[in-house]
Amino acid sequence: MASMIFTDCSSSTTPRLLRFRRNTLFHRNHGAVFLRPLISPTSPRRLSLHSSSASSSPSPSATASLATEASAAVIDGKGVAKQIRDEINAEVSKMKDAIGIVPGLAVILVGDRKDSATYVRNKKKACESVGIKSFEVRLPEDSSEREVLNSVGRFNDDPSVHGILVQLPLPSHMNEQNILNAVSIEKDVDGFHPLNIGRLAMRGRDPLFVPCTPKGCIELLHRYGIPIKGKRAVVIGRSNIVGTPAALLLQREDATISIVHSRTKNPEEITRQADIIISAVGQPNMVRGSWIKPGAVIIDVGINPVEDKKSPRGYRLVGDVCYEEASQIASAITPVPGGVGPMTIAMLLSNTLASSKRIHNFQ
Amino acid sequence: MASMIFTDCSSSTTPRLLRFRRNTLFHRNHGAVFLRPLISPTSPRRLSLHSSSASSSPSPSATASLATEASAAVIDGKGVAKQIRDEINAEVSKMKDAIGIVPGLAVILVGDRKDSATYVRNKKKACESVGIKSFEVRLPEDSSEREVLNSVGRFNDDPSVHGILVQLPLPSHMNEQNILNAVSIEKDVDGFHPLNIGRLAMRGRDPLFVPCTPKGCIELLHRYGIPIKGKRAVVIGRSNIVGTPAALLLQREDATISIVHSRTKNPEEITRQADIIISAVGQPNMVRGSWIKPGAVIIDVGINPVEDKKSPRGYRLVGDVCYEEASQIASAITPVPGGVGPMTIAMLLSNTLASSKRIHNFQ
Numbered sequence: 051m052a053s054m055i056f057t058d059c060s061s062s063t064t065p066r067l068l069r070f071r072r073n074t075l076f077h078r079n080h081g082a083v084f085l086r087p088l089i090s091p092t093s094p095r096r097l098s099l100h101s102s103s104a105s106s107s108p109s110p111s112a113t114a115s116l117a118t119e120a121s122a123a124v125i126d127g128k129g130v131a132k133q134i135r136d137e138i139n140a141e142v143s144k145m146k147d148a149i150g151i152v153p154g155l156a157v158i159l160v161g162d163r164k165d166s167a168t169y170v171r172n173k174k175k176a177c178e179s180v181g182i183k184s185f186e187v188r189l190p191e192d193s194s195e196r197e198v199l200n201s202v203g204r205f206n207d208d209p210s211v212h213g214i215l216v217q218l219p220l221p222s223h224m225n226e227q228n229i230l231n232a233v234s235i236e237k238d239v240d241g242f243h244p245l246n247i248g249r250l251a252m253r254g255r256d257p258l259f260v261p262c263t264p265k266g267c268i269e270l271l272h273r274y275g276i277p278i279k280g281k282r283a284v285v286i287g288r289s290n291i292v293g294t295p296a297a298l299l300l301q302r303e304d305a306t307i308s309i310v311h312s313r314t315k316n317p318e319e320i321t322r323q324a325d326i327i328i329s330a331v332g333q334p335n336m337v338r339g340s341w342i343k344p345g346a347v348i349i350d351v352g353i354n355p356v357e358d359k360k361s362p363r364g365y366r367l368v369g370d371v372c373y374e375e376a377s378q379i380a381s382a383i384t385p386v387p388g389g390v391g392p393m394t395i396a397m398l399l400s401n402t403l404a405s406s407k408r409i410h411n412f413q
Numbered sequence: 414m415a416s417m418i419f420t421d422c423s424s425s426t427t428p429r430l431l432r433f434r435r436n437t438l439f440h441r442n443h444g445a446v447f448l449r450p451l452i453s454p455t456s457p458r459r460l461s462l463h464s465s466s467a468s469s470s471p472s473p474s475a476t477a478s479l480a481t482e483a484s485a486a487v488i489d490g491k492g493v494a495k496q497i498r499d500e501i502n503a504e505v506s507k508m509k510d511a512i513g514i515v516p517g518l519a520v521i522l523v524g525d526r527k528d529s530a531t532y533v534r535n536k537k538k539a540c541e542s543v544g545i546k547s548f549e550v551r552l553p554e555d556s557s558e559r560e561v562l563n564s565v566g567r568f569n570d571d572p573s574v575h576g577i578l579v580q581l582p583l584p585s586h587m588n589e590q591n592i593l594n595a596v597s598i599e600k601d602v603d604g605f606h607p608l609n610i611g612r613l614a615m616r617g618r619d620p621l622f623v624p625c626t627p628k629g630c631i632e633l634l635h636r637y638g639i640p641i642k643g644k645r646a647v648v649i650g651r652s653n654i655v656g657t658p659a660a661l662l663l664q665r666e667d668a669t670i671s672i673v674h675s676r677t678k679n680p681e682e683i684t685r686q687a688d689i690i691i692s693a694v695g696q697p698n699m700v701r702g703s704w705i706k707p708g709a710v711i712i713d714v715g716i717n718p719v720e721d722k723k724s725p726r727g728y729r730l731v732g733d734v735c736y737e738e739a740s741q742i743a744s745a746i747t748p749v750p751g752g753v754g755p756m757t758i759a760m761l762l763s764n765t766l767a768s769s770k771r772i773h774n775f776q
Contacts, residue, residue, distance in 0.1 A: 243611070244608055244612045244618055245611055246611065247614050248609065248614065249607045251607075252610055252653045252657065253651070253653055253657075254653070279676060280677070280678050282683075288616070290615045290617070298614070304674075304676040306671065306674065306676070306678070307671065307672055308669065310669060311669065313642060313643050313667040313669070314643070315643050320645075320669065
């Protein structure tokens with residue numbers, strides 16, 4: 051995440067398109083329209099977003115003619131995450147009733163960082179809300195690497211634990227890689243183990259777990275019936291935890307991927323070719339309207355605090371994408387907050403459930 | 414590799430550019446010029462190919478003005494591979510003299526396939542030529558998976574073996590993945606283990622081995638001083654053994670990568686944006702002149718037999734790229750044969766040497 055800076059894309063020099071047409075079918079928010087997921091989890095996943103949304107922009111040519119009235123559908127990550135948690139809750143109950151097993155997620159927190167404590171608390175609450183048992187170990191800042199490794203080892207051996215998370219960052223005197231490598235591959239619900247990433251990259255192989263945030267991005271595309279196969283996809287950012295696995299996931303679904311990063315000379319030109327954009331760089335409002343092909347679908351992973359004197363907190367959260375501009379050009383877009391953010395924890399719960407099912411061979 | 418089909422890109426409808434200017438500085442071959450590697454292994458690797466070759470095309474704009482006289486430099490894989498083998502030979506002698514250790518490569522061959530037997534024979538000869546000891550086990554076609562696993566196990570435990578290759582394909586009654594997974598990660602000189610591929614994909618991680626063919630492609634770029642950082646690179650093909658690792662390697666060197674594959678709708682348009690093209694699809698002459706940006710560098714991994722009544726064998730080998738057209742547009746290109754092909758075995762020897770150095774902690 052970028053440090054807080056002042057950025058306001060409403061002061062853009064990029065010409066703004068006219069506002070969207072009013073459409074009472076959709077709940078409006080932030081100058082765009084909320085679109086419900088087109089499919090329930092039991093429906094086929096490949097319905098077209100465009101076929102049932104009068105306000106979306108099916109193709110560049112169609113968009114051109116609609117440009118004066120089009121506005122992006124809002125991809126409601128918060129709503130989808132809620133739906134997924136309800137589904138997980140139902141499955142947890144079903145497994146408990148059938149075989150008496152409750153999925154368990156263990157978190158190891160080292161030190162006193164307030165943000166880390168908040169993340170851990172949120173994960174714990176999320177577990178409780180779906181019936182997943184949570185385990186927690188808190189170790190003091192001055193713990194030795196050996197003590198952390200011992201905690202990992204105990205959770206590796208504990209049959210009631212199906213997923214293990216080591217909250218990052220760890221204190222600087224520890225070797226993060228040693229500790230993460232110690233987590234059993236069968237319980238690595240974060241999906242960051244190189245063996246998982248390798249399997250994700252390879253055709254004919256399947257990872258045990260897919261990293262939560264990129265999995266959440268693809269899940270949003272699926273739930274909104276947005277086709278991926280044969281589409282041009284540009285991923286902005288090449289981090290191990292979002293950009294790279296997101297690109298690998300898109301390629302697994304037969305998208306043609308390009309990965310834009312800090313050394314890319316013409317990011318705007320490349321991004322403008324994309325049917326699907328996933329941005330995960332932590333640069334507030336970096337992706338402007340001029341970067342976006344009309345009708346593109348935008349998944350904005352960035353959550354960046356920017357100064358806002360009107361806010362009681364003195365700041366507000368914005369994405370990597372200038373929402374105000376993008377929502378007038380794209381066919382669908384995730385808001386920040388309320389887009390990808392809530393999906394990450396939902397996917398963590400999903401991975402933990404999947405792990406317990408695999409370990410106990412429960413379908 | 415594609416099955417043999419009749420393809421002749423000289424019957425192209427793509428307009429051919431005029432022939433290159435005569436230049437006695439270069440050894441001419443196949444309508445192009447051979448360029449020597451600009452750097453010895455001890456020199457800095459980032460010299461510009463363009464700065465010292467009058468016949469190459471430094472940039473699209475420069476190329477445009479030179480179009481009537483430009484021709485691609487030939488990237489002489491055969492010559493570079495020879496140079497690398499000489500270097501390996503010297504290093505093997507040095508290690509033997511210093512610590513008495515000779516690198517060892519073991520190959521397991523199951524069944525009677527003639528092509529496999531030829532590959533194994535070539536690998537053995539290559540080992541001998543550089544002083545690497547080769548080990549070989551031949552098992553009958555009807556061997557059990559257990560018998561093959563036992564051979565793998567013996568080589569895993571044998572301290573004089575530093576690299577293990579299982580020649581593919583295996584007979585169909587065996588689980589190839591089980592057998593490949595049994596090869597010790599420290600001796601997986603093919604670099605195909607998912608853990609290696611995962612490390613290759615991740616920032617801040619390093620694979621123990623890089624797969625030989627893509628490593629050979631990048632080595633050619635290095636030895637010819639072709640800059641990669643910040644360049645647009647298009648990889649055609651997404652196989653586990655070439656396309657995917659080649660893209661990951663290019664990205665590790667800060668190229669902006671796009672991966673074109675069978676589901677890509679506009680491969681020509683995307684490829685035409687590339688400064689560097691690596692093609693590995695096994696489609697003879699698929700990449701035409703119109704796919705290539707003037708001045709691009711082309712690494713052609715394809716080795717495809719096409720019918721040729723004039724040849725005593727009835728066929729000849731061509732690449733994925735229509736050489737005749739491409740060599741008039743690109744700034745540098747690998748020929749087929751004699752380009753990437755000889756690099757693969759050279760990189761296998763290099764990986765085996767590196768493995769023995771690592772195991773014996775010899776710098």
